[in-house]
Amino acid sequence: MKNxxxxxxxxxxxxxxxxxxxxxxxxxxxxxxxxxxxxxxxxAYERAMNEWLSRDRFWTSDGSPYPTREETHERGVR
Incomplete structure (x- = not known):
């Protein structure tokens, strides 16, 4: 221990x-x-942030459209 x-x-x-x-x-x-x-x-916050930032993104900032609500919430017809 340190004083x-x-x-x-x-x-x-x-x-x-x-x-x-x-x-x-x-x-x-x-x-x-x-x-x-x-x-x-x-x-714990730093670990969670690093985990979030390391996830694969399925949309980009290259001008492609944002995902639909169904795609985002995986509620699309299967």
Whole structure:
């Protein structure tokens, strides 16, 4: 584990102390858990975005028409 110093406004520090007490933990652990959750969220978002961007597109910006509603939702007659 790494120790760091964090500077924050008094009102934020007071909220952090109250929130940590409510969760029965320390301010240090509370901040560490909040940052870890933010990291997991951002990593998941980045993975989802990369997956979306790597998908094959069936329409292009070369002037061809956009797909129909049925094609987009795969509701066409089969």
């Amino acid at each position: 760091v110093t964090v500077t924050m406004e008094d009102s934020v520090a007071e909220w952090a102390r109250l929130e940590a007490a409510r969760r029965n933990t320390s301010v240090s652990r509370l901040i560490g858990e909040m940052l870890a959750e933010k990291m997991r969220h951002d990593d």
